[in-house]
Amino acid sequence: MEFMGYQRKDGKYGVRNHVLVMSSVACANGVVEAIGRVFPDVVTICYSYGCGPAGEDVRVAARTLAGIANNPNVGAVLFVGLGCEGMQSGRLAQAVKDKPVANLVIQRDGGSAATTAKGIDIVRRFLDGLRLQPRVPAPLSALVVGLECGGSDAFSGMTANPAVGNAADRFVAEGATVILSETTEMIGTTHILKRRAATPQVAEQIEQMISQQEQVVRDTLGENAGMVIAPGNIEGGLSSITEKSLGCITKGGTTPINEVLKYAERPSKRGLVLMDTPGFDIDSMTGFAGGGTQLILFTTGRGTPAGFPAVPVIKVVSNSTTFKAMPGDIDVNAGAVLDEGKTIEEVGSEIFELTLKVANGLLTCAEVNRSAPFNILKQGPTF
Amino acid sequence: MNNNALKVDEKDNIAVATGPIAMGSAVIVNGEAVCNAFEDIRAGHKVALVAISSGGKVVRYGEVIVQTTQNIKQGQWVHVHNTRPVL
Numbered sequence A: 001m002e003f004m005g006y007q008r009k010d011g012k013y014g015v016r017n018h019v020l021v022m023s024s025v026a027c028a029n030g031v032v033e034a035i036g037r038v039f040p041d042v043v044t045i046c047y048s049y050g051c052g053p054a055g056e057d058v059r060v061a062a063r064t065l066a067g068i069a070n071n072p073n074v075g076a077v078l079f080v081g082l083g084c085e086g087m088q089s090g091r092l093a094q095a096v097k098d099k100p101v102a103n104l105v106i107q108r109d110g111g112s113a114a115t116t117a118k119g120i121d122i123v124r125r126f127l128d129g130l131r132l133q134p135r136v137p138a139p140l141s142a143l144v145v146g147l148e149c150g151g152s153d154a155f156s157g158m159t160a161n162p163a164v165g166n167a168a169d170r171f172v173a174e175g176a177t178v179i180l181s182e183t184t185e186m187i188g189t190t191h192i193l194k195r196r197a198a199t200p201q202v203a204e205q206i207e208q209m210i211s212q213q214e215q216v217v218r219d220t221l222g223e224n225a226g227m228v229i230a231p232g233n234i235e236g237g238l239s240s241i242t243e244k245s246l247g248c249i250t251k252g253g254t255t256p257i258n259e260v261l262k263y264a265e266r267p268s269k270r271g272l273v274l275m276d277t278p279g280f281d282i283d284s285m286t287g288f289a290g291g292g293t294q295l296i297l298f299t300t301g302r303g304t305p306a307g308f309p310a311v312p313v314i315k316v317v318s319n320s321t322t323f324k325a326m327p328g329d330i331d332v333n334a335g336a337v338l339d340e341g342k343t344i345e346e347v348g349s350e351i352f353e354l355t356l357k358v359a360n361g362l363l364t365c366a367e368v369n370r371s372a373p374f375n376i377l378k379q380g381p382t383f
Numbered sequence B: 001m002n003n004n005a006l007k008v009d010e011k012d013n014i015a016v017a018t019g020p021i022a023m024g025s026a027v028i029v030n031g032e033a034v035c036n037a038f039e040d041i042r043a044g045h046k047v048a049l050v051a052i053s054s055g056g057k058v059v060r061y062g063e064v065i066v067q068t069t070q071n072i073k074q075g076q077w078v079h080v081h082n083t084r085p086v087l
Helices: A026-038 A056-069 A089-094 A111-131 A160-173 A190-195 A200-229 A241-252 A281-290 A320-325 A344-359
Strands: A002-007 A018-023 A043-045 A074-081 A101-105 A136-139 A144-149 A177-180 A257-261 A271-275 A295-300 A313-317 B014-017 B026-029 B032-036 B046-048 B057-060 B063-068
Touching: A002 A344, A018 A026, A018 A056, A018 A111, A026 A043, A026 A074, A026 A111, A056 A074, A056 A089, A056 A281, A074 A089, A074 A111, A089 A101, A101 A111, A144 A160, A144 A241, A144 A281, A160 A177, A160 A241, A160 A271, A160 A295, A160 A313, A160 A344, A177 A241, A190 A200, A190 A241, A200 A257, A241 B063, A281 A295, A295 A344, A313 A344, B014 B026, B014 B057, B046 B057
Parallel strands: A018 A043, A018 A074, A074 A101, A144 A177, A144 A295, A177 A271, A257 A271, A295 A313
Antiparallel strands: A002 A136, B014 B046, B026 B032, B057 B063
């Protein structure tokens, strides 16, 4: 099967053709926002550090910001730095290989007003260039789809998550890549995920990733660890941590696990892969985007409007009550399994078909609402 | 017939009630009455679709989620009171 996408120089295909304006340090965010006010359709990302974090946090942030700039949905990217920051915008710009890229530095380029004026000129030039680029046929195997959940409820594991799992299997059957994440939500299912690993090495990586996360949860939360590790909601009917986590990982469908990725790492394999991200949905989606994900399937029970910059997010809700309570925020109602007699397969097929339409240009609810929160995983102290 | 319980995987030996199922009423999965509820089953809770002997595996999503600690009858409520984790 095919979709109509924007071809990049590295052979990848975007489902959008965004101009991205991104800061390398919080001090440059005023200029990024000023440019964004002139071009409301341009995607802006305001990074909230750039100085302060150290060690692994800096490596993760650099990989993530460069990864988002390299995301196939981005057609051109303008970095704005201050000049004296640790996260140099020039170095991020050098990491962008497959599209037009520019870099402005406020201390070098004449201060805020002059840098904003230069940025506006650059963005206008980028937009003129991208406007002429047509969508072309692309194989579905070029898609990388992230699987996320946020604001889950007792029905999430019954309707929305299995339906997304069904859609995930359909994408894998087409040769696409799907990424299951949220390591916290995998605790208790190590033995199950390991059995699904494509190789003993992948099984080993799965074991390591989940046990490390479980240790972090225990070390950090102490006596409150039970809030994460206990079977979620015993009152709601969940009998074990395994049952609770299965409700989450069912989003990944039933195919073998081919690879384990670091946060914001690009997959090198197709099919189902795992990415080590936290349960916090915004941080987790940032990991997807940095890893080159063009689309995100996001299940919710309580309802959330959160989308993501430059990446369409398709919301699948677990119940009809929330679907009706938040009109314009939810793309698919998997609650129809409970009250309209639809099967998981039918909703899975609906999600798959809608995702293809979104790949071809249909806007998601979150895109229409311009809901695009941004945050990067950070685990260490700020200095 | 309207379903009142969901079974996700072929291998599952339980279904999850989508709404309250009263004692004695039919447990309906995929349009078929599988059995009658042996006791009241609350929404979101599990009902045994077959008898499961003590120490047997309870399967949801096609995977073992808990092990029974007593004999469970068809139509009986399955939860922490008659199961334990397998880990």
